[in-house]
Amino acid sequence: MDTEQWRARIRALAAELTGDDGPAADGPAAAREAAVDAARSLGRLADALDAGEGDGGGAAAAGRPAPVEVVVPVLGVDGCKAGWVGALLEPGAPRPRIVVAPTIGELVAMVRESTGIAVVGIDIPIGLPDSTIRQADRLARRALPGKSSSIFSTLTRSAYAAPTRLEADAVNRGLVGQGVGAQAFALRDKIVEVDAWLRTRPTVTVLEVHPELSFATMTGSPILVGKKTDEGRDERLAALAAAGIARPSVLKGQGYAADDVLDACAVAWSAVRHTTGLARPLPDPPEVFSDGIPAAIWA
Template identity: 75%
Template sequence: MVVADMASGTSARDVAVELSRQAALLAEQLDAPTAAVPTVAQPGVRAEVIETVTTVAATLRRLGDALGLDLDEATTRHTETGRSPANGPMPAPPVEVTVPVLGVDACAAGWVGAILEPGAPRPRIAVAGSIAALVEAVRQSLDIQAVAIDIPIGLPDDTTRQADVLTRKALKGKASSVFTTLTRSAYAAESRAESDTVNRGLSGQGVGAQAYGLRDKILEVDAWVRSRPTVAVLEVHPELSFAVMTGAPVLAKKKNDEGRAARLAALAAAGIASPSVLKGDGYAADDVLDACAAAWTAARRTNGLARSLPEPPETFSDGLPAAIWV
């Protein structure tokens, strides 16, 4: 239902606009179906649906008249912009955690994980020196159904990844938080200079400090995923997760007080309480918050709500689906 999808606190005016817009669109589609909108097979049923939707639209227009609101003008503006007339892009609704999931971020100690369980909105935090050790430790007590990791999965052979390109486009004002994943051969190089030469020869792209600086972590996860662990594994980008949670990228830097507060607020609005631990030996608050954002995406994936960039994922010679999920 349209109303259920709208954020809490949305005004009656916006509800009326959205209902009127969608009712009008549905009536048009049913009256002149396209390949994307199948026809209603039985003519009598189709006519009844059209009549009902048209009646709803007319009723809403009368409501608009009573409120002094031009619904025709407002819904046209809404359709053209793809935004809520008053509130901009809609934040995602609070996530429902139906099965245990794990979100993971790299940290100085190795890897930090945020565990979400049904009925427990406060994430538990776990830390381990390797990704395999972290997942195994959590699985000793919980049957986690998905592991979401903030690290590239699926390394290209001689191109850039669409996952990086599309995520960068989606993060206006935060595009610099997305680095370009190197080719597999470039990550095999033992120095950044050698990696740069290899990568330029294959994809035409130079090698940034962050992309090569995460080399060991990327290769560690790559080896672990290629060992075929018996749990769903997906790549995420926390800034993209936070952007979908809130309806727009969180521009405040994640390492300062303002950025931490903004991300904690985003998690709370998304149904995830402040984690049990925010920082510790070998991991910082931003690592924990990124892991929580990853866990949020893992929960969405298990609910069938997550989408991938690109859709469907790319596949390179390693056979791993290459996509960032949100």
């Protein structure tokens, strides 16, 4: 068996460990966490095999990871006017399949009716702090020079419980000394929605992913041009193509725009990396607050 075959076999095993049919899928939390740790170790082994080829060129030399190989289905999700738009990546499928639903629960359930997805990545804060600023947000801003403004500080859980921005501002200032920006509060309903869904304990691995961090990881540096411009769209499409994600057959539709779809594709890319043990969390290990939900941004 040559190096390429070993690498593919290792990544496939890593994906099986974290899939719906994996040995720990229906087991206790400790078993699922151990399976994820094992998958990450296998991913590092595959990375070492990549490095061992020593050609000094290609994607790695340019600061870009090698194109991903989808070995189990994953779903990348971004918020949109219609609710949520998802990019479904499946083994052997030529392009991401785009799906839309009004709620996160409906979106995931709709996909799982026909596809056994292993990981759901979502562009939304997951794991809400009690009285601190999340390390995930601080570290992600630090990792995005020139694009750090795309990462806002997640509010405290108590602030999200407040019905108005004015009340949330007072609560958050009292707990962490920071006010509440319009963008942070505008996402309140979606953040609360995902938090409530996670508390139903969905039987699938769910990750927080930020598309700009994913794009920066796949290209080696942040994409500075705005995502809503033609240039920004084309640059992100090129980055996805180089990373192994083909252009979606649909880029926009009723209630979702091209930037929503491309963000969902970038999130799906990070979800694929998680299945093969390549994704890394910020922070590592994730923080855990009183809600018990690991808080980290994966890329």
